Amino acid sequence: MTTTAERTTGAEKYVGQPVDRRDGRAKVTGEARFAAEHPYPGLAHAALVPAAIARGRITAIDTAAARAVPGVIEVLTHENAAPMKPPRAFTPLDLSTFVSATSVNYLATDEVHWNGQPVAVVVAETPQAAGYAATLVRPAYQELPAVVDFAAEEPNAVPQKGNLLQEATADKGDALAALAAAPVKVDLRFTTPPYHHNAIEPHATTAVWDGDRLTVHESTQNIAWLRKHLAQRFEVPERNVRVLSPYVGGGFGGKAMVWAGTLLAVLAARAVGRPVRLALSRAAVYRTVGGRTPSTQRVALGADADGRLTAIVHTSVSRTGRVGGMPEPITSATRHLYAAPNIHLRQHLVQLDLVSNTAMRAPGEAIGTFALESAVDELAWQLGLDPIELRMRNEPERDPVDGKRFTRRLVREAYALGAERFGWSGREPRAGAMRDGRWLVGMGVATAYHPSMVLAASATVRLDAAGRVVVRCGMQEMGMGATTVQAQIAADELGVPLSSVRVEYGDSDLPDSPGAGGSMQTASVAAAVLAACDKLKRSVLALARRAPGSPLRGQRISRVVARDGGLFHGAAGETYAAILARAGREHVTAEVKANMPVLLARTLLERRRWVKAACGAHFCEVRVDADTGEVRVSRWLGVFDVGRVINAKTAASQLRGGIVMGLGMALAEETLVDPRTGRIVNPGLADYHVPVHADVPRIDVHYLDEPDPRMPLGLVGIGEVSIAGVAAAVANAVRHATGKRVLDLPITLDKVL
Known part of the structure; x- marks a missing residue:
């Protein structure tokens, strides 16, 4: 790996400057032109038919009415579609296998694995004809028992297995005994709901076959691995597949995997012998593309009377789909943030008959830091300590679990700069003591954390x-x-x-x-x-x-x-x-x-010796209506240690974007799943609430711009760290304003009153 010390260079003239984005x-x-905007002669359009049950088999499928719609070219079902090759199971020897979102071989089986799974594809001359005809396809089902209620299934969770890149457990000392003996302690249960990505550009594919050569215009976060996946599924040489994705209108993790819409667009184009475009509606995105897992978490902290942590216990339950899904590293940040002689970390999973969950901005860290940083704040209240001072008393010199060295760690510096710029010294320590008319004013902080890694x-x-x-x-x-x-x-x-x-x-x-x-x-x-x-x-x-x-x-x-x-x-x-x-x-x-094998081996060796991460400090001010419980975020400051900053303008934009996404997580966002049917009941921006301009205050961001000596050019990574800790900072500010500790996201009126 080329490090800051090894490279040859000229005078730096552009690195670090606020250069305008070229696109x-x-x-x-x-x-x-985005994926759904490329013209082709003879272009046809496709629409998906979603399953209406959570688990079962298709016993019959009536397509007559759909085929009678003017402009309909074909209706593909499991009865007439050419089978794709099943996806390969994940193996670290070929990381491209990671992009298989589910194990389902679409339209090659009569099995239904979740409510919303595509069971047919309509191809027509216009998107309107395809969409209307899709509503006329009539599947009949034999329903089978399904497990779709996360809360009900939580007691049946099983331990999550770790892998080379992600640990699921940690034990240091005897944390449970130390917790029981601690003179001061908190022991809290937190919940976070499912979340969905809402990129400006919904998922879209334009697929064109020329013999056994395939061109795909795709909104993807993973061009090379998508190419490998398509070549494998459609049994053509990889050199015959070309994926074009020069512009992607947002992804946040939702476009990292290969989902049904992409595969079925390619399948449909081959079946009809014409270019085919499949642009998902918002509802179709929710029902065929996975989002973030819900979670329940226990965080228990023990401390002595001076605020020195003696025990950290963090356990979690999250979910995957029965046909796939990505376990979230919920306790990841807890491994690294606070010094304690006794640490116990465990992650557990349940499998549900729902669409596979997937990565979403700062997977694991975003929801894990909500619980951890809220619990640390509550411990500060129990001790009567300033929450920044409590954190500083427990700031580690080395990695708390295994003693590895940090490549650099500037959490203290981030808090010091943030406290000065935010005016933290003017915070009245007592809960509910700060008012502005009818508004209760509160101030909260939380730590941001996200690990850093390099691939080939x-x-x-x-x-x-x-x-x-x-x-x-x-x-x-x-x-x-x-x-x-x-x-x-x-x-x-x-x-x-x-x-x-x-x-x-x-x-x-x-x-x-x-x-x-x-x-x-x-x-x-x-x-x-x-x-x-x-x-x-x-x-x-x-x-x-x-x-x-x-x-x-x-x-x-x-x-x-x-x-x-x-x-x-x-x-x-x-x-x-x-x-x-x-x-x-x-x-x-x-x-x-x-050279992926060499770099992967080097990465694993580095992980044994060093802890590399981006981190930071969030400062939040909220105003809470004393009568209605309405929460308004009125001020925000984030100070980040993100290594060397290459572009001052785009870096600030990325940091602000993560904070805005975190505000949505804290106050508004929630995917609602019917616990009887497994159907997502709010699949769209009319009912799934994301922050709008009126919800977002001025966001000030600062970065320390200290290069990481173990990373290329000293840069660490910016896109994800700034969402971690945001929800906790809001919850902690609400606690200061009202005295009420909200343990369940989102923070809505009923939970504040």
């Missing part, structure tokens, strides 16, 4: 004789400025103007990139871009050194600096244009290929 103009002018990425960098640079990598751009930051990195590494760097991305024909998830993409691609730039500079220097009279003869790469469009040793040097012209070269290209 901004295309998106605001409508020039950017490939990249090529080409430099031509005119000094123009092209960076090529099949990465995903979901609006976070991914291509902009890689252009900034390349410009600085090669010492060329930012305007001369072009980034090609969003295409599976380009060098492979890991998916955009886990706050890993920027660091992973940056490592490849840094290595490719270094390789390119070495190649250019080799050309210069072979030229008679070159001022760079005899120089080693460690002695030269890339600047002013060339390589220089002090004042002596040459431009790239001059070097390439003398060598008779039109361009020089450097390529770095990902």
Whole structure:
């Protein structure tokens, strides 16, 4: 891995600057084409028919009325659809198997596994005809007993198994005995509901077959692994599949896996011999694409009279689907945040007959920190301590569970800066003591935490004789400025103007990139871009050194600096244009290929030695109507330790976005599942409430900009850390304003009154 200390570079001119996003103009002018906006001759449209039961078998399916609708081309069911190859089970030896959202082989079986599972696909000349005809398909079912009520099934939870990348348990000392003996303790039960992603762009696929060659325009967070998955499911060579995804209108984890809509669009296009577009409605997204698991959590803390923790107990129950799902690392942050001699962590699972749950921004940490940071705040109340002071007294020097070293950890600095900027010293310690007219005013804090990791990425960098640079990598751009930051990195590494760097991305024909998830993409691609730039500079220097009279003869790469469009040793040097012209070269290209087994092994070795993470401190002020219980967030400040910041503008935007999403989690969002039928009853933005502008105050964000020495360019990852701790900060502010501890999200009027 290329670290800050090892790389060769020129003077940094663009890294750290607030550079405008390169795709901004295309998106605001409508020039950017998303997955459902690519025209093709003869384009047909598809719509899904959802199952109306949670578990059972289809005994008959009447498609006559649907086929009679003008414009209908085909109705595919398990009775007439060509079977796909079943998905492969997950194996760490091939991480692309991770993207199988469910084990269901759609339309190759009469089995129904959840309420909403697609049981037929209608293909028509227009989306209106397809959508209407889909309502006329009449399946008949033999229902089987189904388990869909999470609360009722909680007592049957079983221990969750860990894996190479995610621990599910931890034991240090005897936490239960220490808890029982502690002079001061809290022991609380928390619940969080299911949540759904609500990206501006719903999931959409445009699929085109040309013989055994497939082109797919897709809203995906994982281009390379989607390509592998489609090749496997449709039994064509991987080189015959091309996935195009230059613009993705939000994902938050929901577009990281391969869901039914994508597969059935490709299946339908092959069946009818025409390009097919399948754009999911909001309701179809909720019913065929998984969201975040609900959870119940117990957090029990024991402390001495001075506030030193003696015991931490954190256990959880979450769910997966019977046909798939991603267990959430709910206790992940608890492993790392507080020093205690006795720690007991356990995660448990139940399997339900519901659509598989999946990753959602900061999976595990977002809901786990709600419980942990609320419990820490409640312990501060029990002790009569300032909640920041309690945290500082228990800030660890090394990882609390296994003693590993932190690559860097600036939690103290984040709280110190935040307290000063927020005016924390003006907080009246007593609950309910601060008022503004009818509003009770409260202030709360919470810690943010998200681990950092790097996966293998490939990249090529080409430099031509005119000094123009092209960076090529099949990465995903979901609006976070991914291509902009890689252009900034390349410009600085090669010492060329930012305007001369072009980034090609969003295409599976380009060098492979890991998916955009886990706050890993920027660091992973940056490592490849840094290595490719270094390789390119070495190649250019080799050309210069072979030229008679070159001022760079005899120089080693460690002695030269890339600047002013060339390589220089002090004042002596040459431009790239001059070097390439003398060598008779039109361009020089450097390529770095990902070696996933090697990097995965290196990543696992790093995890044994170091703890790498982004962290931060949230400061929240709320106003609570004393009569109605209405909660309004009136001020917010977040201070973050996110390593080196590449783009000041996009970084701040990402941090604010996570906080807004956390406010929705705290105060509004909740997927409602009928405990009798397993049907989602609020599948859309009319009934699933997300924050709007009126709900969001001015959000001030600051970052410490301290590089992590064990990460490429010192960057850590920004996209997910800022949602972690948000819900707890709101709950803690409500506790300060009202004296009421809300343990169950969302924080609604009835829970405050």
